[in-house]
Amino acid sequence: MMTKEKVQSFLKEIEVDDLVQNFQVMGNDVYIDMTAHSPAMHEKKKLEVAMKQAFATEFGEDVVLKLKIASPEPSEIQQSQIKGKQIPGIQNIIAIASGKGGVGKSTVTANLAVTLANMGFKVGVLDADIYGPSIPTMFDTVDAKPLSVQIDGKNLMKPVENYGVKMLSIGYFSGANQAVVWRGPMASKALNQMIRDAAWGELDFLLVDLPPGTGDIHLSIIQEVPVTGAVIVSTPQHVALADVRKGIAMFQMESINIPVLGLIENMSYFTPAELPDNKYYIFGNQGAQFLAEDLGIPVLGEIPLIQSIRESGDVGRPAVLQEGSKIAEVYTKTTQNMIGSLVERNKFLPPTEAVKITTMAGCSPKNK
Ligand SMILES: Nc1ncnc2c1ncn2[C@@H]1O[C@H](COP(=O)(O)OP(=O)(O)OP(=O)(O)O)[C@@H](O)[C@H]1O
Numbered sequence: 249m250m251t252k253e254k255v256q257s258f259l260k261e262i263e264v265d266d267l268v269q270n271f272q273v274m275g276n277d278v279y280i281d282m283t284a285h286s287p288a289m290h291e292k293k294k295l296e297v298a299m300k301q302a303f304a305t306e307f308g309e310d311v312v313l314k315l316k317i318a319s320p321e322p323s324e325i326q327q328s329q330i331k332g333k334q335i336p337g338i339q340n341i342i343a344i345a346s347g348k349g350g351v352g353k354s355t356v357t358a359n360l361a362v363t364l365a366n367m368g369f370k371v372g373v374l375d376a377d378i379y380g381p382s383i384p385t386m387f388d389t390v391d392a393k394p395l396s397v398q399i400d401g402k403n404l405m406k407p408v409e410n411y412g413v414k415m416l417s418i419g420y421f422s423g424a425n426q427a428v429v430w431r432g433p434m435a436s437k438a439l440n441q442m443i444r445d446a447a448w449g450e451l452d453f454l455l456v457d458l459p460p461g462t463g464d465i466h467l468s469i470i471q472e473v474p475v476t477g478a479v480i481v482s483t484p485q486h487v488a489l490a491d492v493r494k495g496i497a498m499f500q501m502e503s504i505n506i507p508v509l510g511l512i513e514n515m516s517y518f519t520p521a522e523l524p525d526n527k528y529y530i531f532g533n534q535g536a537q538f539l540a541e542d543l544g545i546p547v548l549g550e551i552p553l554i555q556s557i558r559e560s561g562d563v564g565r566p567a568v569l570q571e572g573s574k575i576a577e578v579y580t581k582t583t584q585n586m587i588g589s590l591v592e593r594n595k596f597l598p599p600t601e602a603v604k605i606t607t608m609a610g611c612s613p614k615n616k
């Protein structure tokens with residue numbers, strides 16, 4: 249027989265009593281209203297799973313937990329979660345990431361950037377792929393060199409510009425070939441300079457094209473740059489999804505806690521040029537959808553595998569520049585969803601401030 253007393257002492261025992269607003273016991277049904285520590289969907293999901301497990305273990309399967317988990321009020325969110333130096337003039341910094349290589353991060357970054365610029369936003373792209381920069385190629389700026397400008401007595405790098413997007417990449421500097429052998433600290437120093445010693449001016453969005461994996465560069469960016477949110481790119485293949493989970497987990501680690509704005513599924517389906525309305529799900533269907541649901545993050549868009557996307561990447565003219573095309577339409581929708589997710593995020597959390605890594609199980613940042 250369930251009683252209020254039993255529930256009360258159990259909530260105390262598992263140390264969630266301070267999160268519970270009220271609870272009721274009716275027969276074997278236990279109704280609990282509680283507030284999560286963070287408004288992030290994954291936090292609420294985590295709390296729900298943990299509560300259900302704890303109750304099932306303690307009271308058995310007969311007891312049914314009816315849980316309502318609310319988001320905390322903005323003022324209740326611990327400001328201490330996010331810390332660091334702001335970058336004046338830059339409103340939102342979005343990291344484009346994936347645990348996996350070759351899924352199309354750089355292609356997605358380039359097309360999102362141009363779509364945002366076409367919408368009238370001021371956009372910058374930072375190519376954080378020190379070891380394999382691809383932004384210069386994708387924006388047809390391989391031979392460009394950033395100029396030096398003096399601002400307030402300081403020499404700053406002036407980003408290269410094309411299609412209305414400002415860019416910096418290690419690929420624009422003469423030492424680019426040596427960069428391949430740089431170790432973590434050198435790489436993150438170069439990256440830091442491109443972020444802080446650059447004349448980005450006023451930007452609504454700075455998109456950061458991250459290299460594959462979850463290594464030093466990622467930690468460095470997360471530590472030094474006030475990332476507003478992360479967009480995860482994945483292909484529908486299972487192998488990619490497993491790696492992508494790791495990528496997402498990095499942002500969601502308690503000590504990092506960068507909101508994941510959503511998942512973009514790239515190469516979702518194949519559409520031949522001669523049959524633009526046909527969709528062939530050659531890598532499987534809805535893989536990203538399941539992953540996103542499982543992790544409580546939204547799918548922002550599904551980008552088809554189209555020959556012209558690769559071709560436009562290779563010639564340095566992002567595919568979305570083909571006005572009125574299907575691909576431009578898909579990217580507009582995806583970009584709108586990303587902005588929607590960002591607006592939601594900005595309602596709850598303080599503005600862009602770099603995350604301070606306190607403790608990270610299993611990894612010690614080398615570049616400190
Ligand atoms: N939707 C798509 N349709 C067709 N080709 C695509 C698509 N997306 C990306 N590609 C192609 O796939 C290749 C890999 O893309 P890209 O370089 O953007 O991946 P990445 O994730 O940035 O790779 P890396 O991990 O090496 O940084 C490129 O040749 C690109 O043109």
Ligand SMILES: [Mg+2]
Binds near residue numbers: 353354355377382459
């Ligand atoms: Mg890339």
